[in-house]
Amino acid sequence: MMDPITLLTVVVLAVFVGFEVVSKVTSKLHTPLMSGANAIHGIILVGAIIVAGQASDPWLLTVALIAVVLATVNLVGGFVVTDRMLEMFGSRKPARPRAGAGEDGT
Amino acid sequence: MSVLGPGWTAVLYLAAAVCFILALKGLSSPRTARRGNAIGAAGALVAVITVFLSAKLENIPLIIAAIAVGSAVAVPVARRVQMTQMPQLVALFNGVGGGAAALVAVLELGHSEDPWVRLAVVFTMLVGAVSFAGSAVTVGKLQELISTRPLLFPGMPVLMGAVVLGAVAAGGFVVATGSIGWAVALLVLGLVAGLLLVLPVGGADVPIVISLLNAFTGLAVAASGIVLGNVLLLVAGTLVGASGTILTKVMAAAMGRGVTGIMFGAFRGGSTAGSTLQSDRPVRSSSPEDVAVQLGYAQRVVIVPGYGLAVAQGQHTIAELATALAARGVEVVFAIHPVAGRMPGHMNVLLAEANVPYEALKELEEANPEFPNTDVALIVGANDVVNPAAKSTPGAPIYGMPILEVAQAGQVVFLKRSMRPGFAGIENELLFDPKTTLLFGDAKDSLTRVLGAVKAL
Numbered sequence A: 001m002m003d004p005i006t007l008l009t010v011v012v013l014a015v016f017v018g019f020e021v022v023s024k025v026t027s028k029l030h031t032p033l034m035s036g037a038n039a040i041h042g043i044i045l046v047g048a049i050i051v052a053g054q055a056s057d058p059w060l061l062t063v064a065l066i067a068v069v070l071a072t073v074n075l076v077g078g079f080v081v082t083d084r085m086l087e088m089f090g091s092r093k094p095a096r097p098r099a100g101a102g103e104d105g106t
Numbered sequence B: 001m002s003v004l005g006p007g008w009t010a011v012l013y014l015a016a017a018v019c020f021i022l023a024l025k026g027l028s029s030p031r032t033a034r035r036g037n038a039i040g041a042a043g044a045l046v047a048v049i050t051v052f053l054s055a056k057l058e059n060i061p062l063i064i065a066a067i068a069v070g071s072a073v074a075v076p077v078a079r080r081v082q083m084t085q086m087p088q089l090v091a092l093f094n095g096v097g098g099g100a101a102a103l104v105a106v107l108e109l110g111h112s113e114d115p116w117v118r119l120a121v122v123f124t125m126l127v128g129a130v131s132f133a134g135s136a137v138t139v140g141k142l143q144e145l146i147s148t149r150p151l152l153f154p155g156m157p158v159l160m161g162a163v164v165l166g167a168v169a170a171g172g173f174v175v176a177t178g179s180i181g182w183a184v185a186l187l188v189l190g191l192v193a194g195l196l197l198v199l200p201v202g203g204a205d206v207p208i209v210i211s212l213l214n215a216f217t218g219l220a221v222a223a224s225g226i227v228l229g230n231v232l233l234l235v236a237g238t239l240v241g242a243s244g245t246i247l248t249k250v251m252a253a254a255m256g257r258g259v260t261g262i263m264f265g266a267f268r269g270g271s272t273a274g275s276t277l278q279s280d281r282p283v284r285s286s287s288p289e290d291v292a293v294q295l296g297y298a299q300r301v302v303i304v305p306g307y308g309l310a311v312a313q314g315q316h317t318i319a320e321l322a323t324a325l326a327a328r329g330v331e332v333v334f335a336i337h338p339v340a341g342r343m344p345g346h347m348n349v350l351l352a353e354a355n356v357p358y359e360a361l362k363e364l365e366e367a368n369p370e371f372p373n374t375d376v377a378l379i380v381g382a383n384d385v386v387n388p389a390a391k392s393t394p395g396a397p398i399y400g401m402p403i404l405e406v407a408q409a410g411q412v413v414f415l416k417r418s419m420r421p422g423f424a425g426i427e428n429e430l431l432f433d434p435k436t437t438l439l440f441g442d443a444k445d446s447l448t449r450v451l452g453a454v455k456a457l
Helices: A004-022 A027-054 A058-090 B006-027 B033-054 B060-080 B083-111 B115-142 B156-177 B180-198 B203-228 B231-254 B259-268 B288-296 B307-311 B315-327 B346-353 B364-373 B443-455
Strands: B300-305 B331-336 B361-363 B376-380 B411-416 B436-440
Touching: A004 B006, A004 B203, A004 B231, A027 A058, A027 B006, A027 B033, A027 B060, A027 B083, A027 B203, A027 B231, A027 B346, A027 B361, A058 B033, A058 B060, A058 B083, A058 B346, B006 B033, B006 B231, B060 B083, B083 B115, B083 B180, B083 B203, B083 B307, B083 B346, B115 B156, B115 B180, B115 B203, B156 B180, B203 B231, B203 B259, B231 B259, B288 B315, B288 B376, B288 B411, B288 B436, B288 B443, B300 B315, B300 B346, B300 B364, B307 B315, B307 B346, B307 B443, B315 B331, B315 B346, B315 B443, B331 B346, B331 B364, B361 B364, B411 B443, B436 B443
Parallel strands: B300 B331, B300 B376, B331 B361, B376 B411, B411 B436
Antiparallel strands: none
């Protein structure tokens, strides 16, 4: 058990950082941002690995391994799918000019 | 293995936490988003390697096998999912994360003596279970496996109240006794609460709920950090909980709705309950050739894409149409409503996939002042986001949502599958306006025919 005051400090600072980093995001990026934040909480995998590594009873181990699988799906899937979305945002190929690029004077 | 001492472990976890902050920061800007995501993934990798090197673990081969199984499931799904189904996938990943957090907390209960830690166990289990069940319902609604309309039955608020009281009681017993039996009861009550919370939410509000449940899972993970005494879980979970809360508020504001109204509106009978009846009133329907003439001889065309475009997989065809029109000297821009598609920002992803340049995509605030100078507004598979009822009908479920004011353009053309109302289930007066013409059919099909006709002009 950590010192409660240290815990509180860490939580409060993390809340402010969390508020701050997303407060000005454009609506164009809401979907990837949600998906990326979703991937980050997949880090519960670390917790699942710890409980699985300490499980002595076969039943507990089974449940813990299920948690490991679920957490991995969240973590790995989340980062892969976010990258796939963002890859499309980045793919502005000048060799393939598309509508509006030149004419769009606004 | 305990290769790493507590000092190094703490430093590496801190590095991972910093990576997550940089990831969220990067994701807030188009230029740095992809790099941000990669930094986040690197942080996760560092954290997982650290736990293997620092904690005293048994069953390591089985754990690695479980990770391999999870990856083998997740990677192909994430690679192959169609962009239109992105909201479902995000909800699914979120749900399994919540489920994992709840399971971790149950297993850790046996090692938790301190009542405060047990309280964190209770919180993680309850919130994780709510997130798991709630996400499952959102996936069902988005896949239309269950009705997108609010599901309510008599006595639902009473049942919800009973479940909440039961959960508080079970949670109290868990804190007092550490009993596994009560913990399982708490998990079941959490699952029921998740179902009851999300079933009454109307289809149009589901994306907001996904974002909210995302924040919930973050909080569950944060609490699991207290349970396990792991600062990384605490920081990462809190970050997601906080940023998810803000994101939920921003999205709800873009739809002109309050978060509490969405979550509890149906209990009061005010959520997106509308008619799904088709109207028999007369409309002016048109042919692809006529639409091609309207578009081809216009000076300025604004395209308003919606979910119908996405389901028809028409994003590539519409990009081609825009190119063909631009080649004729027509100024073409896309006006993107913040909630176009089925999730805020979803349409931007779809059009980016079709290589439409970022500069041609106008957000609501940029697009609206330009409609009076626009000859033709072409609305493809969208309805609710251009429905004037949002401004004119105080009783409408979408009342207050900012809309794209296409009615101010010279002419309005709808490409629609049918007269069926949109996701929110309400009729659109604009369809019956004298300057509106409609071209019925599957969005991609109609676009292909219009494209052919434009090329033949």
